[in-house]
Amino acid sequence: MKYNKTTMTKLINQQRELxxxxxxxxxxxxxxxxxxxxxxxxxxxxxxxxxxxxxKEFDRPRK
Structure with missing residues (x-):
């Protein structure tokens, strides 16, 4: 799994702890x-x- 700033930013916005x-x-x-x-x-x-x-859920390509 690779680091992706955009994906990580989405996760941070979703999770209050982060x-x-x-x-x-x-x-x-x-x-x-x-x-x-x-x-x-x-x-x-x-x-x-x-x-x-x-x-991983945020990183999956959308159909």
Whole structure:
């Protein structure tokens, strides 16, 4: 599974926990938005993370 910023952004907008974590990363660690989104991907999606299935649903091509 590959990182895709657009897909990850959709997932963040859908999941309140990820949205709050994004704000926290930006504020506490001073990360810019793009790096914080990528960090969330690696923490919560990649390698069988908590939101991996939801991410796959957003990543599937539409018919």
């Amino acid at each position: 949205h709050d974590e994004l704000k926290r990363l930006k504020a506490e660690m001073g990360l810019e938005k793009n790096l914080a989104i990528k960090a969330l991907y690696h923490s919560f999606v990649a390698n069988s993370g908590k939101y991996m299935e939801e991410y």
